[in-house]
Amino acid sequence: MNTRVWTAALVMAGLAGLAGCQTVPHAERVAAYETAMKTRFVGKSSDELVLTLGPPDSSFKLSDGREVFQYENRSEFIGGGETYTDWVTRTSYRTVRSSDGSRVRVPAHVSIPVVRTTPIYSRTNVCINRFVVDVNSTVEDFRWEGNACF
Secondary structure, eight states: OOHHHHHHHHHHHHHHHHHHOOOOOHHHHHHHHHHHHHHHHTTSBHHHHHHHHOSOSEEEEOTTSOEEEEEEEEEEEEEOOOEEEEEEEEEEEEEEEOTTSOEEEEEEEEEEEEEEEOOOEEEEEEEEEEEEEOTTSBEEEEEEEESOOO
């Protein structure tokens, strides 16, 4: 097989591989996260929960004797502010006389460097996990909220 055929075969294999790389839909990721957390902790002792995740960041006693353990993770991300050089081309015209004496407009192109900065932005990532623990210290339910849990 010659080099071109091998190259074409490798490119096609790469494209076929990329076709299989698709983002998992959000609903499926949510379901997988909830299933994993419930499988891991619901029905287990609250001691196992605390030994795995550490002491809760906060807890709340419900009127029926159950308790809610809350684990919260927050982080701030600041990005942008990078500078780069962009080149802007300006065109001007001048009139000159040609060898036959006629007047001709001649374009003159000038590239001018312009320093630009990307906008600065911040994003807060939050994940709050809540576990409901019954009066027998067994985890009975799990709920979550946030934008950075999975």
